[in-house]
Amino acid sequence: MTGRVRSVPIMSENAEIKPFRIDVPQARLDDLHDRLDRTLWPDELPGAGWDYGVPVEYVRNLAGYWRHEYDWRAHEARINRYPQFTTEIDGQNIHFMHVRSRHEDALPLILTHGWPGSIVEYLRVIESLTDPDDPARAFHVVIPSLPGFGFSGPTRERGWNRYRTARAWAELMRRLGYDRYGAAGNDGGSLVSPEIGRIDPEHVVGVHVTQIFSFPSGDPAEFERITQEDRKALEVLQRFHDTKMSFNTLHSQQPQTLSYAIFDSPAGLLGWNSQLFGDTADVDADFVLTNTMLYWLTGTATSATRFYYEDAHAEHPKEPTTVPTGLAMFDGDFVSMRTFAERDHTNIVHWRSYDRGGHYAAHIVPDVLAEDLRTFYDGLR
Numbered sequence: 543m544t545g546r547v548r549s550v551p552i553m554s555e556n557a558e559i560k561p562f563r564i565d566v567p568q569a570r571l572d573d574l575h576d577r578l579d580r581t582l583w584p585d586e587l588p589g590a591g592w593d594y595g596v597p598v599e600y601v602r603n604l605a606g607y608w609r610h611e612y613d614w615r616a617h618e619a620r621i622n623r624y625p626q627f628t629t630e631i632d633g634q635n636i637h638f639m640h641v642r643s644r645h646e647d648a649l650p651l652i653l654t655h656g657w658p659g660s661i662v663e664y665l666r667v668i669e670s671l672t673d674p675d676d677p678a679r680a681f682h683v684v685i686p687s688l689p690g691f692g693f694s695g696p697t698r699e700r701g702w703n704r705y706r707t708a709r710a711w712a713e714l715m716r717r718l719g720y721d722r723y724g725a726a727g728n729d730g731g732s733l734v735s736p737e738i739g740r741i742d743p744e745h746v747v748g749v750h751v752t753q754i755f756s757f758p759s760g761d762p763a764e765f766e767r768i769t770q771e772d773r774k775a776l777e778v779l780q781r782f783h784d785t786k787m788s789f790n791t792l793h794s795q796q797p798q799t800l801s802y803a804i805f806d807s808p809a810g811l812l813g814w815n816s817q818l819f820g821d822t823a824d825v826d827a828d829f830v831l832t833n834t835m836l837y838w839l840t841g842t843a844t845s846a847t848r849f850y851y852e853d854a855h856a857e858h859p860k861e862p863t864t865v866p867t868g869l870a871m872f873d874g875d876f877v878s879m880r881t882f883a884e885r886d887h888t889n890i891v892h893w894r895s896y897d898r899g900g901h902y903a904a905h906i907v908p909d910v911l912a913e914d915l916r917t918f919y920d921g922l923r
Contacts, residue, residue: 557717562626562637562693563619568895571614573806574838579611597767598744601813606811608831617832621661624668628693629717631710634702637693638686640718648680648718649747649923651915652711652738653804656729657793658815658848659902660836661685662829663773666908671915678923679916681724686714688849692836696845698766698772700712703852704730708737715745724919725748730849736887739865746817748866748922750892752903753875756882768881775877782876793850795914808834811843822902829905868892869920870911872899892918 544919574656586598624639634725639661642648651671655663671681672879687694689702689710711734715723724748739749758764758776768776776905792800804811819830867887871878873896884890894914899907 548577556630559629559717562628563622566614566618570839575609577808578605580709581605581807583595583809594857596681596813596816596878601809603817604812604816604827607827607915608703608808612828612831614832615837615865617662617828617835618625621664629714631713631717632706633699634689634697634710635694636686636689636710636714638684638714639668641668642681643682644832645673645677645680648672648677648682649679649919650684650715650718650723651919652684652686652715652723652725653732653904654686654707654711654725654731655688655691655726656727656731656733657688657691657849658818658833658837659729660833661687662832662836663902663904664758666868667904667912667915668699670908670912672834673799673917677700679920681915681919682720684715684718686711687836688734688846691842695840697848701852703856704733704737704853705741705856707734709743709820711738711809712742712745721745722747724750724922726747726915728752729901733853736863736867739867740859740863743865746865748868748891748919749863750868750870752872752911754867754869754878754883754887755758755876756879756886759884759885764881764885768879772879772881775879778877786817789814790850793847794854795851797844797847797851800847804843804847805841808838813837818901820901822900822906826905829902847904860885862888864889866891868914869894870903870914870918871895872901872903872907872910873897874900875902877901891921 583598583602587594591597618887624641626637628635628637628725653664655661668683671683674680689695689707690697722745725735725738732753735749735751736756739746804814815834816830822830836848862885867890869878869892871894878894899910903911
């Protein structure tokens with residue numbers, strides 16, 4: 543039975559799982575409001591738009607809404623609707639939501655977010671995944687905060703890259719008693735999830751991601767095999783590299799230098815994180831701000847960016863993954879290239895693209911993503 547919980551308890555003291563509930567002191571919210579009131583706004587060239595980065599008007603409008611209309615307590619209560627826990631894994635406190643389906647045989651699924659997202663990315667898919675019309679397609683859902691992010695942070699030592707995180711997630715699922723499970727993710731979660739399948743193939747039935755970050759190696763033979771779709775994807779990648787890749791470089795090289803601007807100033811943090819929320823704020827400012835609040839209130843703006851540094855300085859496996867892999871690709875997001883993806887993942891069994899959704903598909907088109915997850919795992923349960 544896919545959702546069966548192991549009956550053997552984990553007796554180690556460090557394996558203790560503690561209930562958790564978000565309860566931010568009012569003083570923290572008062573301090574936030576005071577800092578927003580005293581924001582010093584930078585100058586900007588007339589008509590610059592997004593040419594130089596995130597526009598002042600964009601951040602100023604968001605900050606004004608944050609200060610005068612945004613209701614953290616409502617969003618705190620919304621997150622607290624779901625069971626949350628903490629446990630220590632490999633010396634790091636790990637926070638996670640664990641929502642079991644009423645259907646005992648549901649397939650366990652661990653969902654991993656990225657930066658500048660958080661567990662908030664997946665709130666809109668929880669009910670659909672745990673309580674679908676067909677009980678045979680239900681999931682027990684585990685949604686952890688990445689090490690160094692939100693209530694899983696800050697990190698206390700070097701080395702928390704995608705591989706160490708994947709090992710921690712495999713231990714988390716073992717600790718929860720799940721002997722067969724799926725791993726899915728977005729953004730940084732699309733880096734972590736395939737590694738869970740790599741290090742725990744005996745228990746991972748399949749990996750589902752919204753991006754496959756496979757790039758040209760420089761081998762001329764690869765370019766002889768690329769498709770027209772691959773060429774279009776390379777053009778999108780080049781535009782992103784030329785206009786929006788600076789955050790990756792800075793996080794990967796000098797996250798501590800950046801930290802003084804985003805740890806002390808809520809407007810600074812909002813401006814920095816907003817570069818990858820794009821038009822999302824025009825549709826749902828609360829989504830942008832709730833994600834940002836989880837960095838601000840927990841003091842993890844710096845440790846979250848260190849994830850990039852640790853990953854850039856990690857030794858990367860050269861062998862491809864072999865567990866069944868699925869991709870759901872959404873319009874307006876990174877465009878995955880199948881020629882290179884199949885080099886790095888030898889068992890791609892599901893490849894879908896959608897004409898809407900964007901980078902935060904779980905929030906923007908939750909029904910579409912949930913159905914894609916169900917379709918992928920239907921044949922793997």
